[in-house]
Amino acid sequence: xxxxxxxxxxxxxxxxxxxxxxxxxxxxxxxxxxxxxxxxxxxxxxxxxxxxxxxxxxxxxxxxxxxxxxxxxxxxxxxxxxxxxxxxxxxxxxxxxxxxxxxxxxxxxxxxxxxxxxxxxxxxxxxxxxxxxxxxxxxxxxxxxxxxxxxxxxxxxxxxxxxxxxxxxxxxxxxxxxxxxxxxxxxxxxxxxxxxxxxxxxxxxxxxxxxxxxxxxxxxxxxxxxxxxxxxxxxxxxxxxxxxxxxxxxxxxxxxxxxxxxxxxxxxxxxxxxxxxxxxxxxxxxxxxxxxxxxxxxxxxxxxxxxxxxxxxxxxxxxxxxxxxxxxxxxxxxxxxxxxxxxxxxxxxxxxxxxxxxxxxxxxxxxxxxxxxxxxxxxxxxxxxxxxxxxxxxxxxxxxxxxxxxxxxxxxxxxxxxxxxxxxxxxxxxxxxxxxxxxxxxxxxxxxxxxxxxxxxxxxxxxxxxxxxxxxxxxxxxxxxxxx
Ligand SMILES: *Cc1c(COP(=O)(O)O)cnc(C)c1O
Numbered sequence: 001x002x003x004x005x006x007x008x009x010x011x012x013x014x015x016x017x018x019x020x021x022x023x024x025x026x027x028x029x030x031x032x033x034x035x036x037x038x039x040x041x042x043x044x045x046x047x048x049x050x051x052x053x054x055x056x057x058x059x060x061x062x063x064x065x066x067x068x069x070x071x072x073x074x075x076x077x078x079x080x081x082x083x084x085x086x087x088x089x090x091x092x093x094x095x096x097x098x099x100x101x102x103x104x105x106x107x108x109x110x111x112x113x114x115x116x117x118x119x120x121x122x123x124x125x126x127x128x129x130x131x132x133x134x135x136x137x138x139x140x141x142x143x144x145x146x147x148x149x150x151x152x153x154x155x156x157x158x159x160x161x162x163x164x165x166x167x168x169x170x171x172x173x174x175x176x177x178x179x180x181x182x183x184x185x186x187x188x189x190x191x192x193x194x195x196x197x198x199x200x201x202x203x204x205x206x207x208x209x210x211x212x213x214x215x216x217x218x219x220x221x222x223x224x225x226x227x228x229x230x231x232x233x234x235x236x237x238x239x240x241x242x243x244x245x246x247x248x249x250x251x252x253x254x255x256x257x258x259x260x261x262x263x264x265x266x267x268x269x270x271x272x273x274x275x276x277x278x279x280x281x282x283x284x285x286x287x288x289x290x291x292x293x294x295x296x297x298x299x300x301x302x303x304x305x306x307x308x309x310x311x312x313x314x315x316x317x318x319x320x321x322x323x324x325x326x327x328x329x330x331x332x333x334x335x336x337x338x339x340x341x342x343x344x345x346x347x348x349x350x351x352x353x354x355x356x357x358x359x360x361x362x363x364x365x366x367x368x369x370x371x372x373x374x375x376x377x378x379x380x381x382x383x384x385x386x387x388x389x390x391x392x393x394x395x396x397x398x399x400x401x402x403x404x405x406x407x408x409x410x411x412x413x414x415x416x417x418x419x420x421x422x423x424x425x426x427x428x429x430x431x432x433x434x435x436x437x438x439x440x441x442x443x444x445x446x447x448x449x450x451x452x453x454x455x456x457x458x459x460x461x462x463x464x465x466x467x468x469x470x471x472x473x474x475x476x477x478x479x480x481x482x483x484x
Pocket of ligand 1: 269309328
């Protein structure tokens with residue numbers, strides 16, 4: 001089987017005026033480069049380039065199917081400013097949209113997420129080193145790369161040994177293509193049949209496990225002279241999605257007659273790769289190997305065989321097969337205690353904020369909703385612009401510590417939707433240096449400062465959850481991301 005770069009062969013039928021997605025992307029790339037070499041007006045040019053590529057791409061998509069414009073209205077931003085210009089009469093200043101747009105997100109609100117792309121690079125390389133030569137690495141960048149930014153993380157992973165990208169939704173895949181990423185992309189579940197034109201237009205591979213989808217996908221591809229590459233999902237015990245492990249051969253016989261269909265990969269997903277117990281895991285491995293062997297026995301090439309998520313990829317070299325799907329490990333978090341001695345991972349995310357207000361609260365006065373915290377006196381109460389709408393879960397109220405200039409301070413009072421408070425003891429004990437925080441001082445919510453650190457794992461312990469949920473909570477919130 002010859003394997004094209006993104007898993008697809010052939011292009012669509014070319015009617016007059018047809019603009020292929022790749023043509024439109026090349027155009028957008030050129031325009032983006034031009035915009036970069038001219039920093040003045042680059043925001044406007046980028047908007048224009050985006051609008052032009054959106055138009056060309058939506059034309060290409062319309063040619064394939066329903067003509068849905070997946071970008072909404074790219075010029076909405078300048079439209080919203082019109083009133084400011086209209087109102088700017090004699091002697092009044094007018095607003096330059098470029099200048100407004102150039103105010104950095106961290107100067108608009110004092111809370112942000114920092115993502116260390118060197119850590120992502122380190123983690124991808126560390127996992128890649130554990131793989132047998134020729135075993136592929138899939139970077140799982142769903143949910144905006146677990147809150148770390150899908151496009152930036154995908155690019156970094158692809159430059160660090162990853163060859164494949166995994167996402168959860170069609171729109172996540174389109175976002176990567178729109179950023180001119182050309183690596184093979186697998187959607188890790190079967191999309192609705194109504195999304196099939198988007199798969200073909202953007203060259204994105206679906207996971208398949210129903211005959212209805214397989215046949216509609218194949219027929220749509222055939223109508224445009226395209227191939228219909230896919231990965232077959234096998235349910236070996238997780239019981240979420242997939243063709244039952246002992247029904248893969250009949251399934252492939254049911255759909256395999258279609259000439260456009262191309263089985264590019266066969267995979268399963270483990271329910272207990274991160275659990276101490278290994279019997280259920282071994283049962284899934286056995287069922288998966290039997291299913292793959294049954295396909296081969298029936299003369300069907302299963303393509304790229306893959307099963308391992310981060311936990312399995314790190315713990316069980318035997319199940320690396322042809323590819324591993326690295327999610328949480330890519331972002332530097334251990335999927336379970338068992339992986340700590342096996343690999344050195346570096347967390348890529350930290351969360352920071354600046355103090356927006358401070359006050360001395362007299363003894364016995366309360367702080368925040370419910371006034372559950374009462375001042376012991378001699379404390380400065382500092383306010384941060386980060387709350388549960390930013391991923392700082394309300395459940396952590398009064399239970400977390402933040403870092404300020406290397407010192408650890410106690411969050412107090414209920415965490416609000418947009419803000420929270422912490423307490424600084426103004427008394428000096430023995431050799432301890434007194435800290436007196438001011439508005440504008442930087443505070444670490446997650447990360448390190450001096451010798452002290454607050455980790456995502458610390459928050460997981462308090463919340464009884466896994467790092468995935470915590471990083472997505474911060475990273476997929478309204479806080480801006482800063483790449484360092
Ligand atoms: C999310 C996902 C992964 C990645 O899992 P991690 O535990 O984050 O490594 C792998 N495979 C599938 C099918 C997934 O949905």
